[in-house]
Amino acid sequence: MKRRRRGARLTASMLALCALVVGACANDYDALERSIGGDDGGAAGDTTAPDSGRTDGQSPQEGSAGDGPLADSARDAGNDSTSDAASDAAQSQDGAHDAPVDSVEPVDVLQEASPPACSPTCPDGNQCLASSECASGVCTGGHCAPPVCAPSCPDGSACGAPGDCSSGSCVAGRCAPPSCAPSCPDGNSCGADGDCSSRQCVQGQCAPPVCSPSCPDGDPCGAPGDCSSKSCVGGVCAPPSCAPSCPDGDPCGAAADCSSGQCVQGQCAPPMCSPGCLDGATCGADVDCASGVCTGGKCAPPACAPGCAIGQKCGASGDCGTDVCTGGICGACAPLCADGLACSASNQCASQQCDIANGKCQPPACAATVNKCSDGSACGASSDCGSQICTAGKCVAPACSPACPDGNACGNNGDCESQQCHAGACQPPGCATGPNRCADGNRCGADSDCGSESCVAGRCARPSCAPGCATGSPCGASNDCKSHQCQNAQCQ
Numbered sequence: 001m002k003r004r005r006r007g008a009r010l011t012a013s014m015l016a017l018c019a020l021v022v023g024a025c026a027n028d029y030d031a032l033e034r035s036i037g038g039d040d041g042g043a044a045g046d047t048t049a050p051d052s053g054r055t056d057g058q059s060p061q062e063g064s065a066g067d068g069p070l071a072d073s074a075r076d077a078g079n080d081s082t083s084d085a086a087s088d089a090a091q092s093q094d095g096a097h098d099a100p101v102d103s104v105e106p107v108d109v110l111q112e113a114s115p116p117a118c119s120p121t122c123p124d125g126n127q128c129l130a131s132s133e134c135a136s137g138v139c140t141g142g143h144c145a146p147p148v149c150a151p152s153c154p155d156g157s158a159c160g161a162p163g164d165c166s167s168g169s170c171v172a173g174r175c176a177p178p179s180c181a182p183s184c185p186d187g188n189s190c191g192a193d194g195d196c197s198s199r200q201c202v203q204g205q206c207a208p209p210v211c212s213p214s215c216p217d218g219d220p221c222g223a224p225g226d227c228s229s230k231s232c233v234g235g236v237c238a239p240p241s242c243a244p245s246c247p248d249g250d251p252c253g254a255a256a257d258c259s260s261g262q263c264v265q266g267q268c269a270p271p272m273c274s275p276g277c278l279d280g281a282t283c284g285a286d287v288d289c290a291s292g293v294c295t296g297g298k299c300a301p302p303a304c305a306p307g308c309a310i311g312q313k314c315g316a317s318g319d320c321g322t323d324v325c326t327g328g329i330c331g332a333c334a335p336l337c338a339d340g341l342a343c344s345a346s347n348q349c350a351s352q353q354c355d356i357a358n359g360k361c362q363p364p365a366c367a368a369t370v371n372k373c374s375d376g377s378a379c380g381a382s383s384d385c386g387s388q389i390c391t392a393g394k395c396v397a398p399a400c401s402p403a404c405p406d407g408n409a410c411g412n413n414g415d416c417e418s419q420q421c422h423a424g425a426c427q428p429p430g431c432a433t434g435p436n437r438c439a440d441g442n443r444c445g446a447d448s449d450c451g452s453e454s455c456v457a458g459r460c461a462r463p464s465c466a467p468g469c470a471t472g473s474p475c476g477a478s479n480d481c482k483s484h485q486c487q488n489a490q491c492q
Contacts, residue, residue: 121173124160135173136160152204155191166204167191183235186222197235198222214266217253228266229253245297248284259297260284276328279315290328291315307342307359321359336393337361339380350393351380372424375401375411386424387411403458406445417458418445435488440476451489452476 116122119133126144128134134144137158149157150164157175159165165175168189178184181195188206193199196206199220209215212226215237224230227237230251240246243257250268252258258268261282273281274288277299283289289299292313304312305319308330317323320330321342336350337343341361343354349361366373367384375387375397382388385395388409398404401415408426413419416426431438432449438460440452447453450460453474465473466480473491478484481491 122160124164126160134160135170136164153191155195157191165191166201167195184222186226196222197232198226215253217257227253228263229257246284248288258284259294260288277315279319289315290325291319309342337380338390339363339384341380349380350378350390351384352378353380370423371421373411375415377411385411386421387415388424404445406449416445417443417455418449419443420445436476436486437489438476440480450476451486452480453489 115129115133116127118126121135122128122133122144124136124144124146126134127142128139128144129142131137131139133139135158136144136147138145138147144160146160146164147153147158150159152166153159153164153175154166155175155177157165158173159170159175160173162168162170164170166189167175167178169176169178175191177191177195178189180188181190183197184190184195184206186198186206186208188196189204190196190201190206191204193201195201197220198206198209198212200207200209200222206222208222208226209220211219212221214228215221215226216228217237217239219227219237220235221227221232221237222235224232226232228251229237229240231238231240231253237253239253239257240251242250243252245259246252246257246268248260248268248270250258251266252263252268253266255261255263257263259282260268260271260274262269262271262284268284270284270288271277271282274283276290277283277288278290279299279301281289281299282297283294283299284297286292286294288294290313291299291302293300293302299315301315301319302308302313305314307321308314308319309321310330310332312320312330313328314320314325314330315328317325319325322330322333322337323341324331324333333341333348337348338350339361341349342359343349343361344356344359346352346354348354351361351364353362353364354360355362361380363380363384364373364378366377367379372386373379373384373395375385375395377385377395378393379385379390379395380393382390384390386409387395387398389396389398395411397411397415398409400408401410403417404410404415404426405417406426406428408416409424410416410421410426413421415421418426418429420427420429426445428445428449429438429443431442432444437451438444438449440450440460440462442450442460443458444450444455444460445458447455449455451474452460452463454461454463460476462476462480463469463474466475468482469475469480469491470482471491473481474489475481475486475491476489478486480486483492485492
């Protein structure tokens, strides 16, 4: 209600002003007519207009503002405005709180103005009436201003221009991740850790991860230089191209990248056994291996193997002609070389036989016989001996000697219970092949050698039923049977 009254007073004041302007214009017009002479017969130089019958005591000049049709209109407008103002004053007897007629509050006029078309997402620099009209949420001096956090506003903050955001991207009034997110490389603009491959956004830029430059395989990265392996693929430290066979000294991100199985401070390191790793051990360089050869990440035999001479490098006994590898160097046989090992003289061989042409020890001559070498003979391998035991260059009797059963290895007859050693094996006694087989008390090597089917301590023993074994019972003599008749090893 008060606002309507104030508006009416403002309108009245403006109409009064217009009336004054119109009156002044009319006054000027009358003066111009008098100066050039009018139809009323006034002289050109006369400065006094005829009295038109005024009774109010005013001179023509003083009253000229009220003459003519324009003056009448101005007076009518003034009178109307005065009447309206008086009417408003009468209607509001509580006008003690109202402002004077000529007092206008510009704030009311601004508040009634419409918001701009871009509201509520007006960009920085646009005209505004309130902060709510600006994308940045800040209206200062009638213009949208950057937010307080600009130019480093994080993702999700209100913004009015790309320059407000750390990421350099403002979409629909909000700071947005850059186009490279979530895999932005080190040095790229960012608005949050999640924008960066390294997961580190510092002062609006993707920064290397904390572990850089030694991040292991599998850790987040923003550049190859962040990784021990010097390989960053898809934002993750990856094994180097040489993995899993990277040589010593190459960059690595895990032990599995290296041939040696050792990754120390981002570099493939020699294995623990280096420089004396044996054949088959993991390696990263030739120098890691006792043999001096690293192939495919494994120590390999030297080129001279398996006949490397004494003094040459070796990674296993089998690399050496002497079958002796000590400290990575082929050594001499101790005390003598077995069959097949390197030799340059017969006295170097356990068999006392050296094939000089081939440079290798040969089996003794007896090894080629049917019975092979007997106990006590020189030998270069167990296979040289009938007993199948060669110890310190000598054939040794089997452990069961002198009571080895039939079929056991033997070096002579004395090794066998049957006293029969043939072709390196204990054989049944001759009697075992007869119809009655061996009689009680004869030598035997198995129960089957005896008619009684009982061989005890190398001798055929009487059956348990003796002396009264029934008909059909095994027997080794007639007195084993109740009938005293033993034929074909059975009681009759």
